[in-house]
Amino acid sequence: MSAGIYAGRQRIKTLLITKEFGGQMARKAVSIENYLGFEEISGLDLIRKFQGHLKKQEIEIEEATVRKIKKLDRIFSVMTDNKKQFKSRAVIIASGADPRPLEVPGEKEFIGKGVSYCVACDGPLYADKEVTVVGGGNSGFEAAVSLSNYAKKIYILEFGSKAKADKLIQEKAGKIKKIEVITQAALKEIKGQDFVESVVYQNKQSKKLIALKVQGLFVEIGSQPATSFVKDLVEFNEKDEIIADPKTSQTKTKGLFVAGDVDNVPYKQIVIAAGEGAKAALSASEYIQKQK
Numbered sequence: 001m002s003a004g005i006y007a008g009r010q011r012i013k014t015l016l017i018t019k020e021f022g023g024q025m026a027r028k029a030v031s032i033e034n035y036l037g038f039e040e041i042s043g044l045d046l047i048r049k050f051q052g053h054l055k056k057q058e059i060e061i062e063e064a065t066v067r068k069i070k071k072l073d074r075i076f077s078v079m080t081d082n083k084k085q086f087k088s089r090a091v092i093i094a095s096g097a098d099p100r101p102l103e104v105p106g107e108k109e110f111i112g113k114g115v116s117y118c119v120a121c122d123g124p125l126y127a128d129k130e131v132t133v134v135g136g137g138n139s140g141f142e143a144a145v146s147l148s149n150y151a152k153k154i155y156i157l158e159f160g161s162k163a164k165a166d167k168l169i170q171e172k173a174g175k176i177k178k179i180e181v182i183t184q185a186a187l188k189e190i191k192g193q194d195f196v197e198s199v200v201y202q203n204k205q206s207k208k209l210i211a212l213k214v215q216g217l218f219v220e221i222g223s224q225p226a227t228s229f230v231k232d233l234v235e236f237n238e239k240d241e242i243i244a245d246p247k248t249s250q251t252k253t254k255g256l257f258v259a260g261d262v263d264n265v266p267y268k269q270i271v272i273a274a275g276e277g278a279k280a281a282l283s284a285s286e287y288i289q290k291q292k
């Protein structure tokens with residue numbers, strides 16, 4: 001959205017293609033407290049503010065999923081799932097990241113039937129139920145704190161010997177009695193009939209398999225860059241992030257720029273993604289001017 005605003009203000013003919021608005025901000029379970037100008041704001045409210053700002057620009061919007069990007073001579077073709085094809089001189093990829101899956105038996109079968117990747121979306125469905133959060137990073141702890149408004153018991157399963165979340169959020173969770181942190185826990189299986197009924201983890205030290213009776217499981221083990229549509233035109237680092245020139249945001253393909261969580265800038269934050277969107281749009285504008 002930031003790239004869209006900057007491109008629109010550069011008076012470049014701009015089309016913004018997106019599956020939906022908000023991206024990962026819509027998954028934010030507790031308030032956002034580190035975006036400049038807002039001491040405390042919910043993810044959904046910040047999305048609305050961004051969208052309101054975007055609507056003021058003279059740019060076109062297409063709600064669709066990009067399936068493929070190709071380049072022939074100096075022109076890109078962008079193909080979408082609604083069978084449309086768009087031509088452009090420059091493209092900015094800002095497709096962010098998707099939640100990283102657990103890849104254990106039962107995960108796929110129980111998506112929407114107890115397995116969730118979004119506490120902000122599904123948390124209220126677990127009122128008075130017992131749930132597991134997999135992942136002891138900031139997202140996992142935030143998820144558990146948010147779930148404590150609904151669920152009667154929350155287990156946080158952390159793979160390592162101690163949770164990696166910041167001290168502040170760990171302290172907050174520590175004051176909530178119904179949150180229990182289990183370390184050295186490797187999740188092995190999700191079980192149930194029609195809905196999740198239990199999860200099985202292995203204690204990494206004793207090797208014992210332990211079952212927890214829970215009705216829900218929230219996956220909070222990080223994310224993976226959303227790049228399936230652009231494999232041939234870019235280079236990736238070891239984390240599958242798109243490599244770009246830090247000065248211009250340009251990838252190895254001329255005219256193809258990148259911004260936000262999908263690129264190889266190490267810090268994944270809203271303010272950083274927004275700044276990178278601005279930088280990519282200004283670079284794209286300069287590139288187009290030089291082409292003319």
Ligand SMILES: Cc1cc2nc3c(=O)[nH]c(=O)nc-3n(C[C@H](O)[C@H](O)[C@H](O)COP(=O)(O)OP(=O)(O)OC[C@H]3O[C@@H](n4cnc5c(N)ncnc54)[C@H](O)[C@@H]3O)c2cc1C
Pocket residue numbers: 017018019020021022023024025027028029031032033034035064065066067094095096097098139226229259260261262268269270271273
């Ligand atoms: C649970 C959680 C809590 C967080 N808390 C904070 C916080 O408190 N403060 C903070 O600064 N950051 C926080 N973050 C990180 C922050 O949300 C991200 O850094 C930021 O959202 C990155 O923005 P982005 O635009 O690069 O990517 P995303 O937010 O992932 O957005 C990508 C967009 O591209 C769309 N898209 C993807 N693929 C396609 C395609 N093929 N075709 C069309 N559209 C596509 C998606 O639908 C989405 O709209 C949090 C993240 C999570 C998951």
